[in-house]
Amino acid sequence: MDNWDEVRTAYQVARMGTVSGAAEILGVHHATVIRHIDAIEARLGIKLFQRHARGYTPTEAGEDLLRVAQATEDQFNQLVGRMKGRGDDVSGELVVTSLSSLAPLVVPVLSEFQRVHPDLIVRYLTGDRLFRLEYGEAHVAIRAGSAPDQPDNVVQPFITQEVGLYASRDYIDRYGKPSTIEDFANHYFVSTDDENSRAPFSRWLRQTVPVERITFRCTNNFCIREAVLSGAGIGFMARWEAARDPSLVEVIEPMPEWFGNLWLVTHVDLHRTTKVQAFLTFLKEQSKSWLP
Amino acid sequence: MDNWDEVRTAYQVARMGTVSGAAEILGVHHATVIRHIDAIEARLGIKLFQRHARGYTPTEAGEDLLRVAQATEDQFNQLVGRMKGRGDDVSGELVVTSLSSLAPLVVPVLSEFQRVHPDLIVRYLTGDRLFRLEYGEAHVAIRAGSAPDQPDNVVQPFITQEVGLYASRDYIDRYGKPSTIEDFANHYFVSTDDENSRAPFSRWLRQTVPVERITFRCTNNFCIREAVLSGAGIGFMARWEAARDPSLVEVIEPMPEWFGNLWLVTHVDLHRTTKVQAFLTFLKEQSKSWLP
DNA sequence: CAATGAATGTTGAAATTTGCACAATGGAAC
DNA sequence: GTTCCATTGTGCAAATTTCAACATTCATTG
Numbered sequence: 001m002d003n004w005d006e007v008r009t010a011y012q013v014a015r016m017g018t019v020s021g022a023a024e025i026l027g028v029h030h031a032t033v034i035r036h037i038d039a040i041e042a043r044l045g046i047k048l049f050q051r052h053a054r055g056y057t058p059t060e061a062g063e064d065l066l067r068v069a070q071a072t073e074d075q076f077n078q079l080v081g082r083m084k085g086r087g088d089d090v091s092g093e094l095v096v097t098s099l100s101s102l103a104p105l106v107v108p109v110l111s112e113f114q115r116v117h118p119d120l121i122v123r124y125l126t127g128d129r130l131f132r133l134e135y136g137e138a139h140v141a142i143r144a145g146s147a148p149d150q151p152d153n154v155v156q157p158f159i160t161q162e163v164g165l166y167a168s169r170d171y172i173d174r175y176g177k178p179s180t181i182e183d184f185a186n187h188y189f190v191s192t193d194d195e196n197s198r199a200p201f202s203r204w205l206r207q208t209v210p211v212e213r214i215t216f217r218c219t220n221n222f223c224i225r226e227a228v229l230s231g232a233g234i235g236f237m238a239r240w241e242a243a244r245d246p247s248l249v250e251v252i253e254p255m256p257e258w259f260g261n262l263w264l265v266t267h268v269d270l271h272r273t274t275k276v277q278a279f280l281t282f283l284k285e286q287s288k289s290w291l292p
Numbered sequence: 293m294d295n296w297d298e299v300r301t302a303y304q305v306a307r308m309g310t311v312s313g314a315a316e317i318l319g320v321h322h323a324t325v326i327r328h329i330d331a332i333e334a335r336l337g338i339k340l341f342q343r344h345a346r347g348y349t350p351t352e353a354g355e356d357l358l359r360v361a362q363a364t365e366d367q368f369n370q371l372v373g374r375m376k377g378r379g380d381d382v383s384g385e386l387v388v389t390s391l392s393s394l395a396p397l398v399v400p401v402l403s404e405f406q407r408v409h410p411d412l413i414v415r416y417l418t419g420d421r422l423f424r425l426e427y428g429e430a431h432v433a434i435r436a437g438s439a440p441d442q443p444d445n446v447v448q449p450f451i452t453q454e455v456g457l458y459a460s461r462d463y464i465d466r467y468g469k470p471s472t473i474e475d476f477a478n479h480y481f482v483s484t485d486d487e488n489s490r491a492p493f494s495r496w497l498r499q500t501v502p503v504e505r506i507t508f509r510c511t512n513n514f515c516i517r518e519a520v521l522s523g524a525g526i527g528f529m530a531r532w533e534a535a536r537d538p539s540l541v542e543v544i545e546p547m548p549e550w551f552g553n554l555w556l557v558t559h560v561d562l563h564r565t566t567k568v569q570a571f572l573t574f575l576k577e578q579s580k581s582w583l584p
Numbered sequence: 585c586a587a588t589g590a591a592t593g594t595t596g597a598a599a600t601t602t603g604c605a606c607a608a609t610g611g612a613a614c
Numbered sequence: 615g616t617t618c619c620a621t622t623g624t625g626c627a628a629a630t631t632t633c634a635a636c637a638t639t640c641a642t643t644g
């Protein structure tokens with residue numbers, strides 16, 4: 001069965017009983033219909049219709065085809081309905097990925113978004129590796145760093161990630177609070193284990209503080225937070241993150257050069273879909289409350 | 293969903309994940325595949341695939357289409373299997389029509405044929421009106437008279453219907469047996485009520501015997517037989533029919549001009565099918581035993 | 585019984601689709 | 615980093631399909 005259009009033509013002829021009627025429904029010339037029928041019969045080597053001057057009467061095989069194609073048309077119509085519906089409202093899956101450190105911000109938004117759209121299934125992917133939009137692994141990505149520049153991706157600025165240098169009250173009580181940057185050489189610092197981290201505050205720390213004073217290093221942002229809270233040293237944290245914990249003390253006034261930008265990235269093929277757009281506007285709206 | 297071929301193309305792309313792979317399976321150029329995908333997406337206004345350098349990844353809608361089209365292909369393959377199977381062996385329906393007077397001959401043949409092909413459903417149509425092959429009302433017709441000459445029908449000579457003039461022994465005992473044709477004027481005859489009957493023996497009777505001597509007329513062949521058996525008069529019967537009843541006496545030697553030909557007629561579209569051919573050869577084989 | 589109308593069937597011209605050649609892209613391996 | 619390979623994307627000619635107009639057939643109707 002190499003030509004589904006011919007099946008469709010034969011189906012309409014079987015349904016109508018005449019070539020002309022089928023041609024009108026299909027919106028083609030009746031000669032086309034005749035040729036389709038001749039072609040499919042020749043290819044299968046089976047007569048589907050008995051021809052007479054008053055029309056085409058399906059043979060047993062033709063009746064069988066009629067039933068099958070009827071079901072097929074129903075299936076296709078339902079499919080289109082589902083696809084159109086999916087295009088117009090927000091349902092199905094929404095797959096979002098970000099750095100795991102943003103989870104405390106993103107998860108409440110996703111949760112609320114799901115509550116607004118009960119038909120939606122939310123998948124939030126965080127992990128070591130980057131989930132790739134171009135393979136359909138995610139619909140929306142929240143990325144950090146300099147503006148990504150992939151041709152198939154639609155990138156828009158999201159927020160500026162404001163960070164500060166924090167220590168726990170315990171730490172201040174024990175070692176004092178550094179008053180100047182020069183004083184940093186006498187303190188302990190918590191940072192990422194990745195020496196190539198391109199986060200602006202990481203680079204600033206590497207340039208400003210002697211490496212031997214970075215005495216606690218880990219790969220995961222949650223660990224850094226825990227380390228700072230437990231008094232292991234001074235470390236960078238997002239301001240919104242630090243604000244949640246009253247035991248944290250801002251060591252020095254934040255410097256704008258620490259701040260990095262976050263970007264909202266979508267694949268160009270999905271960017272215009274209602275679902276993705278709905279989520280993007282929702283996300284931007286919610287994020288306004290993240291900064292004072 | 294106006295173009296089922298494009299659905300099929302999209303299906304293969306979703307299955308393979310690449311345009312090239314789909315093109316190879318479909319036996320078309322990859323440019324064609326790309327154009328089909330573009331066309332169906334444009335028509336539906338829905339993205340089915342995310343394009344990237346390593347291939348096409350189906351979106352949700354694409355996955356949905358994949359499932360539906362997969363089922364469709366299965367259905368079509370099963371359909372072809374059924375149709376081919378039906379073409380190659382003898383099953384389904386076999387619809388035969390004839391003059392009702394031939395039933396005693398035809399029914400045993402049909403019965404035996406059905407026994408040889410247990411999957412077959414036999415429908416034997418006899419009735420006042422002619423069942424028409426060109427509307428698919430029957431697959432095979434056994435017709436009498438001069439060779440039918442319809443363009444869509446395949447006609448082949450079947451047998452010569454040999455008839456004779458019979459009377460019951462009762463009748464002979466009562467009225468004697470006419471020795472010559474001239475003697476007919478003193479006898480009683482049974483015949484059809486149809487004055488326009490074109491059966492050769494009917495015409496011969498109308499020309500040979502005074503109409504007032506045709507004293508028993510009926511529309512049905514069975515009635516004629518019963519009338520002759522009950523001694524109502526002398527009447528024409530098929531020789532095979534008369535041979536079954538020992539109480540019948542052949543009044544005079546049969547004349548060849550009484551005999552009419554029977555024809556096997558099939559619609560041209562069905563004539564070459566295995567089922568019809570199998571029945572025709574079976575019927576001809578069996579009919580050899582009808583004549584001595 | 586002739587006229588009518590609705591259907592199929594056939595032919596050449598037009599439009600659409602397809603195939604081919606080549607360019608461009610991006611990932612993977614070395 | 616460079617090369618290789620598989621893949622997508624595009625312009626143009628060729629092949630195929632489709633359309634339009636006619637001829638034909640057959641049942642119906644007045």
